[in-house]
Amino acid sequence: MNDLLLNHTFAELQELAKTAGQPAYRARQLMEWMYQQRAASFDELTNLPKRWRETLEQTTLLNPFRSTTTQVSADQTRKYLFELHDGRFIESVCIPMKEHFTLCISTQAGCPLACAFCLTGKQGFFRNLQPGEILGQILAVQRDAATTSRISNIVLMGMGEPLLNYDNVTKAIRLMLAEEGLNFSNRKITLSTAGIVPGMEKLGREDFTINLAVSLNAPNNAIRSQLMPINNTYPLDMLLDACRRYPLQERRRITFEYILVDQVNDAPEHARQVADILQGIRCKINLIPLNANPDSPYKPPSEQTLLAFQEILAHRGYSAFIRASKGADISAACGQLSGKYQERTPD
Ligand code: SAH
Numbered sequence: 001m002n003d004l005l006l007n008h009t010f011a012e013l014q015e016l017a018k019t020a021g022q023p024a025y026r027a028r029q030l031m032e033w034m035y036q037q038r039a040a041s042f043d044e045l046t047n048l049p050k051r052w053r054e055t056l057e058q059t060t061l062l063n064p065f066r067s068t069t070t071q072v073s074a075d076q077t078r079k080y081l082f083e084l085h086d087g088r089f090i091e092s093v094c095i096p097m098k099e100h101f102t103l104c105i106s107t108q109a110g111c112p113l114a115c116a117f118c119l120t121g122k123q124g125f126f127r128n129l130q131p132g133e134i135l136g137q138i139l140a141v142q143r144d145a146a147t148t149s150r151i152s153n154i155v156l157m158g159m160g161e162p163l164l165n166y167d168n169v170t171k172a173i174r175l176m177l178a179e180e181g182l183n184f185s186n187r188k189i190t191l192s193t194a195g196i197v198p199g200m201e202k203l204g205r206e207d208f209t210i211n212l213a214v215s216l217n218a219p220n221n222a223i224r225s226q227l228m229p230i231n232n233t234y235p236l237d238m239l240l241d242a243c244r245r246y247p248l249q250e251r252r253r254i255t256f257e258y259i260l261v262d263q264v265n266d267a268p269e270h271a272r273q274v275a276d277i278l279q280g281i282r283c284k285i286n287l288i289p290l291n292a293n294p295d296s297p298y299k300p301p302s303e304q305t306l307l308a309f310q311e312i313l314a315h316r317g318y319s320a321f322i323r324a325s326k327g328a329d330i331s332a333a334c335g336q337l338s339g340k341y342q343e344r345t346p347d
Helices: 010-019 025-036 050-059 119-123 131-143 166-177 197-204 221-227 236-245 268-277 303-315
Strands: 065-072 078-084 089-096 101-104 108-110 125-128 151-156 189-193 211-215 254-260 283-289 319-322
Touching: 010 025, 065 131, 078 131, 089 131, 101 131, 131 151, 131 166, 151 166, 166 189, 166 197, 189 197, 197 211, 197 236, 254 303, 268 303, 283 303, 303 319
Parallel strands: 101 151, 151 189, 189 211, 211 254, 254 283, 283 319
Antiparallel strands: 065 078, 078 089, 089 101, 108 125
């Protein structure tokens, strides 16, 4: 497969232009075509010399996706299914907020973590996404007339575990932040992890800071290991230690996501345990009622249980929000992304 142009930093494109005997400003033109004009084919790159355009076309790829399918849910959530050049599928979800959209993107095709409640984990792991395949999701959705220029937040919370694809994910984040790239504010990007402790430590040492979300999902090791096998590798005390040490910017907080699963982790005593273990961590807590998946024994809790859980945390001084997932009718909600057409398209 040809190399994706979107995989490269500005400096790398300058090198590419130089090697091809082109003046240095060609790299800036390429960046403009990719990130401002959101060009999807080489024919659009009209201010580049035709010969070089042809060479680029033969040796590189501008569009990381072979095809795109869009589904729109009753609540206007949009799910994009992207076919990669090797035939794998990934999904992104564009969620309407009051004034703008939040875009949830994938970092791996499949996922190796096999969390008990998540459909992505059920299909297993295929491969890491390249930086350009991560960035390409944002550009493709920005290209969609329905959402253009109105994406204000990017969340790395789709398929896969971002910190297990560390180098490609951080390269993509740098290009999201770069002025000549997507030019997003670091406060508008959130990475969500199941708790890969070495990755969290490495991220804390980077020269950029983005928001960090941690999928807590349980009040103790027994329940967490049952729901999230990764807890056997990085148990709660290790994970919470890493959270305590994480270098937060002033007035920033770690977000803990906590899925409530009926009869598993939703009892009042569990809420009290959560309050105990998070003590001393500058954080907020997002409570997410489980999205049910076919063939899964797990169910969401009752409204009453959910409110009681929130109440206990609020009483203990935590900011705890109930987050209803959007897009469930088109399987676009958290834990429902599976790249479903994979089985249906005999390619
Ligand atoms: N691997 C990363 C990012 C992908 S999962 C992580 O674990 O954070 C994104 C979020 O979706 C996680 O908080 C996860 O706990 C949540 N999630 C997974 N399955 C879900 C389900 N069935 N219902 C509700 N949330 C779910």
